[in-house]
Amino acid sequence: MISLLKIEIFKIFKRPRTYIAFAVIALIIILIQVALKFGGEEYVGLMLSGMGDSFEKVPPENILNGYLVCFIILNLLLIHVPILVALVAGDAIAGEANMGTLRLLVSKPVSRAKLLFVKFTASVIYTLLLLIWVAILALFVSILVFGVNWLGVARELEFNVMEANDVMWRYALAFCFAAIGLICVASLAFMLSVFSDNSIGPIVATVCVIIVFTILTQMQIPFYDETIKPYLFTTHMLGWKGFFYVKAVDGVTVKGSIENLPAVLKSAAILVLYTLGFLGIAFWYFNKKNILS
Amino acid sequence: MKKLFLIVFAFVTLGHLSAQTPEELINKVKAKLEKVNDYTAQGKLKTNVIFIKAPIASVRVYYKKPDRMKIVNEKGISFIPKGSVNINLAKFLSAAGNYEIVDAGKEATTGLRILKLLPTDENSDIVLSTLYIDEKTELIKKAKNTTRDNGTYELEMTYGKYSSYGLPDKVIFSFNTKDYKLPKGVTFDYDDGSQKKTRDDLKNKKGKVEITYSEYVINKGVDDSIFK
Amino acid sequence: MSSIIEVRGLTKSFNEITAVDDLSFTVNKKEVYGFLGQNGAGKSTTIRMLLSLIRPSSGNIKIFGLDLLSHRKKILQRVGAIIEKPDLYKYLTAVENLRFFAAMSGLKFDRNQLLAKLEKVGLLERADSKVKTYSQGMRQRLGIAVALVNDPDLIILDEPMNGLDPQGIADVRQLINHLSKDLGKTVFISSHLLTEMEQVADSLLIIHKGRKIAEGNMQQLLNPEQTKIEVETNSAKDLEQKLQQTGWQNKIISANGRKITMQMKKEEIPVFVQQMSEMKVNIYSIHTKNSLEDYFLSLTAH
Numbered sequence: 012m013i014s015l016l017k018i019e020i021f022k023i024f025k026r027p028r029t030y031i032a033f034a035v036i037a038l039i040i041i042l043i044q045v046a047l048k049f050g051g052e053e054y055v056g057l058m059l060s061g062m063g064d065s066f067e068k069v070p071p072e073n074i075l076n077g078y079l080v081c082f083i084i085l086n087l088l089l090i091h092v093p094i095l096v097a098l099v100a101g102d103a104i105a106g107e108a109n110m111g112t113l114r115l116l117v118s119k120p121v122s123r124a125k126l127l128f129v130k131f132t133a134s135v136i137y138t139l140l141l142l143i144w145v146a147i148l149a150l151f152v153s154i155l156v157f158g159v160n161w162l163g164v165a166r167e168l169e170f171n172v173m174e175a176n177d178v179m180w181r182y183a184l185a186f187c188f189a190a191i192g193l194i195c196v197a198s199l200a201f202m203l204s205v206f207s208d209n210s211i212g213p214i215v216a217t218v219c220v221i222i223v224f225t226i227l228t229q230m231q232i233p234f235y236d237e238t239i240k241p242y243l244f245t246t247h248m249l250g251w252k253g254f255f256y257v258k259a260v261d262g263v264t265v266k267g268s269i270e271n272l273p274a275v276l277k278s279a280a281i282l283v284l285y286t287l288g289f290l291g292i293a294f295w296y297f298n299k300k301n302i303l304s
Numbered sequence: 305m306k307k308l309f310l311i312v313f314a315f316v317t318l319g320h321l322s323a324q325t326p327e328e329l330i331n332k333v334k335a336k337l338e339k340v341n342d343y344t345a346q347g348k349l350k351t352n353v354i355f356i357k358a359p360i361a362s363v364r365v366y367y368k369k370p371d372r373m374k375i376v377n378e379k380g381i382s383f384i385p386k387g388s389v390n391i392n393l394a395k396f397l398s399a400a401g402n403y404e405i406v407d408a409g410k411e412a413t414t415g416l417r418i419l420k421l422l423p424t425d426e427n428s429d430i431v432l433s434t435l436y437i438d439e440k441t442e443l444i445k446k447a448k449n450t451t452r453d454n455g456t457y458e459l460e461m462t463y464g465k466y467s468s469y470g471l472p473d474k475v476i477f478s479f480n481t482k483d484y485k486l487p488k489g490v491t492f493d494y495d496d497g498s499q500k501k502t503r504d505d506l507k508n509k510k511g512k513v514e515i516t517y518s519e520y521v522i523n524k525g526v527d528d529s530i531f532k
Numbered sequence: 533m534s535s536i537i538e539v540r541g542l543t544k545s546f547n548e549i550t551a552v553d554d555l556s557f558t559v560n561k562k563e564v565y566g567f568l569g570q571n572g573a574g575k576s577t578t579i580r581m582l583l584s585l586i587r588p589s590s591g592n593i594k595i596f597g598l599d600l601l602s603h604r605k606k607i608l609q610r611v612g613a614i615i616e617k618p619d620l621y622k623y624l625t626a627v628e629n630l631r632f633f634a635a636m637s638g639l640k641f642d643r644n645q646l647l648a649k650l651e652k653v654g655l656l657e658r659a660d661s662k663v664k665t666y667s668q669g670m671r672q673r674l675g676i677a678v679a680l681v682n683d684p685d686l687i688i689l690d691e692p693m694n695g696l697d698p699q700g701i702a703d704v705r706q707l708i709n710h711l712s713k714d715l716g717k718t719v720f721i722s723s724h725l726l727t728e729m730e731q732v733a734d735s736l737l738i739i740h741k742g743r744k745i746a747e748g749n750m751q752q753l754l755n756p757e758q759t760k761i762e763v764e765t766n767s768a769k770d771l772e773q774k775l776q777q778t779g780w781q782n783k784i785i786s787a788n789g790r791k792i793t794m795q796m797k798k799e800e801i802p803v804f805v806q807q808m809s810e811m812k813v814n815i816y817s818i819h820t821k822n823s824l825e826d827y828f829l830s831l832t833a834h
Contacts, residue, residue, distance in 0.1 A: 264357045
């Protein structure tokens, strides 16, 4: 099993598109960092605009630090990283069918379930490597360039601030959560890959699903909010932010607190359920599929 | 019973007789405050505003006679209410323009002398200031100021070590908060499914900022460049 | 156990279409078994069922005496296959491809062993080139190397000659002979190229519209009565006339130009030749024409 897994990972990294994905992420992050370095004040102004005129201007250099920049980057990568995950996961089986190699694979003395498992695990490893890459660039490089300070998070109805030494552990948990979210995306793309004989279909379909669901999640139209929003996995993918929502007593942030940890854990569990659901369908269908490619 | 009445009557009359005039009191307060040419102080700033959750911030406060004041937050994010410059009463009291003083008696619960000040200068920021002064210590314990542009705010002072300079240990600054209004779709918030406050819950609330001072360094000189 | 493949009552339906209908056959050890049929007759479907790519609607497949459904892994470890044209990973080199498919068969080879296998198919020099730089013939050879990487006892070839030039076809033919005669492997090969099948197959099964219409040993199938010969002479018409007086006239099918076509038993051919010689007829050549083709067409005509 391990040798098969190693080879599948080897195959993924033999394709130029894999490196392009890493390069695209680096490019987007660097662009955001450059933009904030030179125009960060305006963005900070936007963040604080919620308070209107009530307060004196906060020194931008205090607010615009590595922790905030990372937060902004993660916010903006909401769509991009899932697309890049879909690029590999959606190609897992459909790509083999397209290349004509699937029929050879399935006629080998490896069970179909094992084949799927190895392929999916390879996609997951790629996803995690991509996320680690994001973490290195978005968090550590931002800290190098912008330094550290307190983190201010602008929410729709309030502004949360936490001390500098109250931030790193939140990022550690946030990235773990993001991993769960991205694995969920991978499983969706993977499931669609099993149904198709060419990889464009599953990749585009996954991206469309994410875009449409994200719009429904964010639109704030009561009809959708009450009916389908709680069930959309994109709603729950935002759960990583929950680690940056704090509790307060008399307006003072409680260090080390999470406003609603049970909700975040629930979102994580829902994402895991979705993942298992997608994979279940993939395994079931692939097991009975007639390989005609 | 008659004896008690006589004693109370005498006491009240005597008390009234020894009361200072508003002008006298104000001048005494001013004199105290004017002893301070400048100071640098360490402070802890705490916000209690409905739409802000923030840790207690360390700030440095600089003051230079007659009207320069600056609160600096070296590391961290803190929210200093606008008009904080006016937290310094010395500035107000020593303002170039003059003011009318109206004696408003005493506050029943605290026994503080209430004086209302109306600046004659039409361009003054403060339109009306109501001061609650402790006659014995000649310190302003409370102030309610109505400003031209920034609404009404309240100050509550607690004094300790530095009372001889009229410098408080703690100032609680209360004000009316404006709505917190961030454009929708900017924040991509995580909706955890719990009952949320609405925008209406945020309207017309009072906010409080508390500064607890420590280590006043008084009259040791403060560089002008700090106030730029 | 001398039967390598045993198929009983194999049926496959896709929605309303029955692609394979109650098919039964046996392939013996060391045999080259030809699986013949027109395009769309059900050959590919049958082969994919043998390789567990398609699940049968009903019926039973036994390979090496084991049931395919329950012993799939054990069976496929001893099987090598080329399904239509060999599709390999174009972005990998030949060595990488070979290593990958060996691993899929549960085998691990070091680089030298892999190079040795590539040398056998004449790809040693290009072993480290990406397959996308390969010509059609080279890909074919690599496909063979991949099919043989696990030294299989049974080799299944589905239309292996499709799209090949004459050299390529000859190579495949040579390979099949080598596998069967030299290495003692069992080869199951499907094709619609009758001439080729005639040359390599020991046994045959003809499938038409999903059903078996003929099966058996080549020699048994091809009725000696059916042997067609084509005789090249000075003038076919002249010969035709000469033959009028002899008993051979009934055996004439056609006479055009320099070629006369006749039909007779195989044993009669030497007799005919001798008689023509006695009659001083100039015979420039005698060919046995596509007897398999005739047989096939006669079966599938209705």
